[in-house]
Amino acid sequence: MEECTEEAVQAMLPQVSQQRREQALRFRHVFGQFCCLKSWLMLSAMHIGEMDFLYNEHGKPYIEGGPFFSISHCKEAIAVALDDQPIGIDVESIRRFDPELVTRTMSPSEQAIISASDHPERAFIRLWTQKEAVLKMEGTGITSFEQLQTLSIPDNRIQTIEKEKYIYTIAYV
Numbered sequence: 163m164e165e166c167t168e169e170a171v172q173a174m175l176p177q178v179s180q181q182r183r184e185q186a187l188r189f190r191h192v193f194g195q196f197c198c199l200k201s202w203l204m205l206s207a208m209h210i211g212e213m214d215f216l217y218n219e220h221g222k223p224y225i226e227g228g229p230f231f232s233i234s235h236c237k238e239a240i241a242v243a244l245d246d247q248p249i250g251i252d253v254e255s256i257r258r259f260d261p262e263l264v265t266r267t268m269s270p271s272e273q274a275i276i277s278a279s280d281h282p283e284r285a286f287i288r289l290w291t292q293k294e295a296v297l298k299m300e301g302t303g304i305t306s307f308e309q310l311q312t313l314s315i316p317d318n319r320i321q322t323i324e325k326e327k328y329i330y331t332i333a334y335v
Contacts, residue, residue, distance in 0.1 A: 166192060166193055166196040166197075167192065167196075168192050170196060171186070171192055171195045171196050171199060174196075174199040174200065174203060175199065177199075177203060178199055178202050178203065178206075179214065181214060181215060182198070182199070182202045182215075185198060186198040186199045186202075193237075197235035197240055200235075200240055201233040201235060201240050201242055202233075204240065204242045205231055205233065205242050205244065208242065208244045209225075209229055209231070209244055214226075218301050220301060220302045220303055220305075221303065222298070222301045222302070222303060224301075228246060229244050229245060229246055230244070230245050230246065230247060230248050230249050231243060231244045231245075231249065232249050232250045232251040232295075232298045232299070232332075233251070234251050234252045234253045234294075234295075234298075235253065236253055236254050236255050236328070237255050238255070239253045239255065239328050240253070241253040241330055243332055245334065247334060247335040248299050248300070248301070248334070248335050249299055249332065249333065249334050249335075250294070250295040250296060250297065250298030250299030250300070250332070250333040250334075251295055251298065251330070251331070251332050251333075252290075252291040252292075252294040252295040252298065252330070252331050253291065253328055253329070253330045254287045254290060254291050254328065254329055255287075255327055255328055256283055256284055256287050256324075256327050256328065256329060257283060257287070258283055259283060259286050259287070264276055264286055266307040266310075266311070267290070267293075267307055267310040267311060268286075268289060268310070268311060269311050269312065272289050275289070276289070284324070284329070287329045288322055288324070288329050288331075289315070291322065291329050291330065291331035292315045292320055292322060292331045292333070293310055293313050293315065294331075295320060295331040295332060295333035296313065296315060296316070296319075296320065296333045297309075297313070298333070299319075299333040299334065299335070316333075319333055319334055319335065320332065320333045320334075321334075
């Protein structure tokens with residue numbers, strides 16, 4: 163990925179719609195602005211045609227008439243998925259986590275998986291990306307800790323990949 167700088171943000175601004183410029187500039191930090199613009203340009207490169215966003219009742223962006231897409235970013239990684247069916251993607255860096263977050267977001271059985279793992283940080287991030295990708299695919303996003311605790315992960319509708327220091331999950335119909 164190219165360098166995340168103010169200059170890179172300024173260079174990308176003229177390449178996107180006014181709507182996307184406004185959305186990007188709502189981020190207070192250069193990193194958020196960069197990821198917002200870069201992910202849009204990645205999506206544009208995958209899809210030819212008008213891409214004015216509309217938003218569902220949960221704030222999920224979509225393109226009238228399709229295609230379906232999902233965007234995610236974290237430190238040093240951006241992921242974009244595009245399909246003719248609903249799709250969700252999440253990418254997270256593998257890092258330490260707050261044990262309280264595990265208690266608030268994972269079911270007892272998921273907590274046991276994390277606790278029993280030789281690499282609990284990987285186990286947590288793996289489950290987190292799976293949950294977030296499913297919720298993005300469903301178009302709701304995260305609405306509460308209880309929602310995360312009770313969400314069941316459909317094994318036959320997700321694919322999780324670990325690469326270097328990141329975990330990516332795609333959820334699909």
